[in-house]
Amino acid sequence: MKFLMTTVAGLLASVSFATACEITLRSSDTHPDGYPTVEGVKAMAAEILETSGGRICIEVFPASQLGEEKDTIEQTQFGVIDLVRASFGTFNDIVPVTQTFSLPYLFRNVDHMHAVMDGPIGEEIGAQFEERDLVVLAYYDGGARSFYNSQRPINTIEDLAGLKFRVIQNDVFVDMMDALGAVATPMPYGEVYSAIQTGVIDGAENNYPSYDSSGHAEVAKYFTLDEHLMVPELVAMSKTSWDALTPEDQTLLRDAARNSSTTQRQLWAEAEAASEEAVIEAGAEIVRDIDKQPFIDAMAPVYEKYATSPEAQDLVERIRATE
Template identity: 65%
Template sequence: MKRRHILAALLASVSLAGAAQACERTLRSSDTHPDGYPTVEAVKAMGKILEEKTGGKLCIEVFHSAQLGQEKDTIEQTQFGVIDMNRVSLGPFNNMIPETQIPSLPYIFRSTEHMHKVMDGPIGEEILAAFSDHDLVGLAFYDAGSRSFYNSQKPINSMADLSGMKFRVMQSDLFVDMVGALGANATPMPYGEVYSSIQTGVIDGAENNYPSYESSGHFEVAKYLTLDQHLIVPEILAMSKKTYDSLSADEQAAVRAAAKESVLVMRDLWAAREKASEDKVRAAGVEVITDIDKTPFIEAMVPVYQKYVTSDKLKSLVERIQATK
């Protein structure tokens, strides 16, 4: 499987021969989301900014729709330098980079605005820096909205309704434990397998944000959405350290600056897309449950925090995030 995805990436790099003539070097960037998705468009915008900043020396080609593989595979390819850049969820890094577990904790952020304030500041920079020990360079954080549960079986009006249900989660022990603490059963699986798994009854549902719920078509097979908003997890734009180290100091600075500028593009696109996706799923007849008491959900997370926030460093991160106004 890994060999097939690496071969696909290498073949894709060959196909860039024509595009590469436009600038001296074309960086390959991967995304599992479809063309037009805010993260995809933000990296495209970054490419234009980078081309301008470097006088045409560097540009970016975005391979959307998991053309180079699902996230776990593309992370490994990025570490090897087969893929130059990667827009990835933080979840798959949780077992590899402990610092990424903190912004992935349920209910750690009070709102999207709170998340922006934290991740745009020193705490965010500290978490980005942690990627350097894993053959990656953390460039910037993108939005992923708030994640909530959806399923094909019934409306979820309280935590008790989750009991015994099967939900897909990202391949992260933290997310498995989160779902377990709520009384449901977690099934880690790649994003691309969720639709058919709900359709065939392998799982009852999953959890995600409005744009992913809509663009994946999951709303077609799981028509009950409960806005419990258990996670507001940022996503990361990371670069292969091998690629980064091959750039000049000026090019490295241009890459970092272009990545930061692309965040503002992404946030504007995200706000518009989130509203459009909500309108679309509601028009399709999805039952959206908004009147829900989150207090029992938050209280159920105590053992999850106890399990994952163990070192003094991680405890300090949690305290600093909670203290951020």
């Protein structure tokens, strides 16, 4: 990952110093510099700088320098910011179809998610963003959330019975835990470590890098790779800024964005692998290759409640049918 970051940074530096930009686009990200999504957009910036002959520059602002996700999405809609990287979850009130992607066990695995987002379904969803003055350029990987706890390995759905899990304040998450026989306990993320340590809760759910960087592996050593939630990330552009480009430049930018998704996904996979290795060395016990079908079957009432429209039900069926 360090090699890729160095390559991107070096290319940006070598090209930008030698040219003067005719078009400068500002891009926002809430994650810190060096995070896979930030480096993905930097890769896009490096490619468009090169393919445009130095005419188009993307200036990347990480670490919420331009505001938090919801604020920067609104600014992008109005053309104040040109580009924004954000999670699908942040668009739920703006582009309703994104709510479907918060349903548990929607994707079989990461490769399935990529196939869905890079195919016709991803294009259809992108069209709905344009109705909200946003142009989707690329879909990124935000990782998969899995369960971890301090009490016992979770090998089957029965092992979840009665365990108290921290979840974000979201009705889908609460209903998911209820359907699995566990107890949902919404609380701020910063309180999770001490809550597990003192027995207020038994565990939580998140991806490998968060499990690692938060120190939660120290107090909840049983990690089950069930991957119950994979919410895509995306890079979207202000339609105002997009329409100001020539068709030729639009093609260059879209190609650079799509190529950047390969870089971002590779960086994310490397970050996950590094965190997995770190938590195992720290004593975490990883449960893999569980039979997910009973977990999926248990979600029937959740889907009945949240995928109520014929459109949502059709989307779920087409996602599941995607190879």
